Amino acid sequence: MPGAFEGLQALDLGPIPHSICEKLAVTTTLAIRTFAYVFLRWIPGPWIPRVLGPSFAIFLPAYFALTLSKPLFTTKSESDVTIRSKQGHPTSEGSQDAKSSNGIVIEAKKVKVSTRQKTAPWKTLLLGSPSLTDNPILTLVSFLINALCFAAVYDATYTLPNYHKGHDLSFARTGWVSDHSARILVREPSSSDYVKHSPVYVVSWREQTYPGPVKAPVRWNTLQVGEFTEETDYAVSVTIPGLKPGTKYQYLTTGNHTGSFTTAPKQGTKGKFTFLSTSCIKQRVPYNPFTHPLHIPGFKILGSLLPELKAQFMLFLGDFIYIDVPMRPGKDIEAYRMNYRQIYSSADWPGVGDHLPWIHVYDDHEIANDWDKGESGLYAAAVDPYKSYQHQVNPPPVRENSTYYTFNWGPASFFLLDTRRYRSPNGVADGPEKTMLGAAQLHELLEWLRRSDKDIQWKFIVSSVPLTKNWQINGNDTWRGFQWERSKILEAAWSVKGAGVVVLSGDRHEFAATAFPPPPNSPYPASATVHEFSCSPLSQFYLPVRTYKQRDKEDVLIKYIPDGNSKFGAVEIDSTSPGQAVLKYRLFVDGKEVWNWILTNPRL
Structure with a gap:
């Protein structure tokens, strides 16, 4: 078998070039496979395609140089000793390489022995060190693995924006x-x-x-x-x-x-209804080469459950598009518009959109990751398609030209926040001058909380980012970085009479239910506790590390479920029970109900 490839191995590399090529092949192989796995299974970050291209460009010449090079031999000197009978032959005088003693001749000489270096099969397959002589089939397999990793990342990055503009x-x-x-x-x-x-x-x-x-x-x-x-x-x-x-x-x-x-239903009508809540969508995550580039797995899962859920509407809490994941296609209006068209062009959209009204807020990835620059820079281009595709069929804005909304549905009232347009920079020190909502929106929110209505049993604060400070990674982008303003909101929420206050949020690609009880010795009863259900993604990656941790008694963990590429909450409001309002939250992960929680409001 080795001899069949001798004609191909014509390149004569010396020991040093061979060693350099082998190190390059091994290093780039490990980089290509590790980065591709992280990108395709976990986090499709923009830096990976930028690293993978040069890595593959280095891998190719190094790999082929090793594959087509002649086998490398190791040469070492050894002593060869011969002992034989003298058989009557005289020993030459002055001979230096033979000695005679008692009819025996001892001959000693140094010889050079060359040994071909062998490559272990595991090294070829796992580390990308090729050898046509030792492992011809594994050499081809190892190359194909790297080529497929590169092709998959390239497909996931460039096929959608270049061939499916919508x-x-x-x-x-x-x-x-x-x-x-x-x-x-x-x-x-x-x-x-x-x-x-x-x-x-x-x-x-x-x-x-x-x-x-x-x-x-x-x-x-x-x-x-x-x-x-x-x-x-x-x-x-x-x-x-x-x-x-x-x-x-x-x-x-x-x-x-x-x-x-x-x-x-008409205001004041008793009954039950269900609505859904989630956030975060990206096509083909996790990556599957056999599905269409516009495929959204979470839509398929949600669509299969809608007949059972009988939901009245979807509250989608931001990151409907990911303009900057994995690679930003541009910074102009058309680039943003294309991203919206691609979601609605998916063959999976009709299953979740034809018979389910959607109400939206936006978050950072509709603009840029962790956006905190207000209306400057990219904002104008980003908000253009949001207004065309979502804002114009949302509830009426609270103020003219604003992007935050309120509406009522039966015994429930909703305030949908804009957490990006009016916020201070995330890195600013917290205090009275730092805001996520801006003065006007904060004022409207507090007035909405203070407003009393005998027909409203639940008030929902809808925030694209979590209210809890228990998420430890990148917390400054959430309400953890705006705790002074958060305290004002909680104070107003605890003082609400006749209605329970619930916060719905997304963003983190994880689920957590958190309680915010009133402080000890405060004038508010325990029944005034505010609850948050933070749920995402509908169709995206989830983090392989755990990022939520309770560190005090202000934000109390109820349930934390980080895993799952598709998560959404179904909220059932029941106003038929005499003397109390009932809310049931059901969490669905990858198509299965995995947890539920019931809240009652005795403050009627």
């Missing part, structure tokens, strides 16, 4: 739904007749019909959609008016998109 996206979805109206977003590509020739484009709707006898035909209502323009990336919103509370409707667009939604 310009042909045509879709519709439901946003905020009240007890009398619903907001529908419609998008048609610039190449469609609806855009080029501006014909009449309508959304039609009617009450949901069910199999069985129908007393009277249900009439379709129609509303014309505004003009599709490049200014909003050809996305247009329409508000359907005149709906009945607590009623299921179906809609149909001229572009043949269908969906359904259920309106909110």
